Amino acid sequence: MSKLAVCDMKGTAVGEFEIADERLVLRKGEQAVKDVVTAYRNAIRAGTASTLGKGDVAGSNKKPWRQKGTGQARSGYRQSPIWRGGGVAFGPKPRSYAQKINRKVARLAFQRALSQKISDGQVRVLESLDIPEPKTKVVTGLLKAMGVTGSVLVVVDAVSPEIALACRNLPRLSLATASEVNVYELLQHSTVVATRQAMKDLEARLGGGAGKAE
Numbered sequence: 001m002s003k004l005a006v007c008d009m010k011g012t013a014v015g016e017f018e019i020a021d022e023r024l025v026l027r028k029g030e031q032a033v034k035d036v037v038t039a040y041r042n043a044i045r046a047g048t049a050s051t052l053g054k055g056d057v058a059g060s061n062k063k064p065w066r067q068k069g070t071g072q073a074r075s076g077y078r079q080s081p082i083w084r085g086g087g088v089a090f091g092p093k094p095r096s097y098a099q100k101i102n103r104k105v106a107r108l109a110f111q112r113a114l115s116q117k118i119s120d121g122q123v124r125v126l127e128s129l130d131i132p133e134p135k136t137k138v139v140t141g142l143l144k145a146m147g148v149t150g151s152v153l154v155v156v157d158a159v160s161p162e163i164a165l166a167c168r169n170l171p172r173l174s175l176a177t178a179s180e181v182n183v184y185e186l187l188q189h190s191t192v193v194a195t196r197q198a199m200k201d202l203e204a205r206l207g208g209g210a211g212k213a214e
Contacts (some may be wrong), residue, residue, distance in 0.1 A: 002018065004016065007124065011144075033187070039098075051092055054086060059079045061069070126193060129163060136166055146193070150187040150190040153173075153194070155199075158177065
């Protein structure tokens, strides 16, 4: 049984969140994680690089000079890639880098990434994230009270305007909902701070029976 300490807004432990060890996926899924991260990074590529081929460059089909008798190499047209200002041979064109990922592979990758975070002690649980006013100092004070340093992924069940405004100016902090957080976000941050309700939602995405929260 993996036990995660539950803290309040002052960083004081107020309980525990328990997850059965058999629900953690730690013996498989490494390749799935790699495939999903690769697909995610490829999907966010712009793919807008574009060059002009010899058929796209403006110009006529007139030969620069006659075929023979000039002492120069023969040439057919100015749009040739060997000429300055000519077309580009095999240059890039706009394209999509998206890769298809099987749903079972994506689910396995998420299970492995979250399970590894829990196993490594990189998941912290908050009783609730109550921010009465959108102040960045409230979030920084909370992280300091919890002893959290480095890059942080804050996971909530729903993003309120106050939470969004309080978190947006912190450069090493990302905000996500439990239903939409992905493998890349989990791996990108050294610590995950989740509310109790968000942790229940994340646990549900692990699959299996309901966990025990005290």
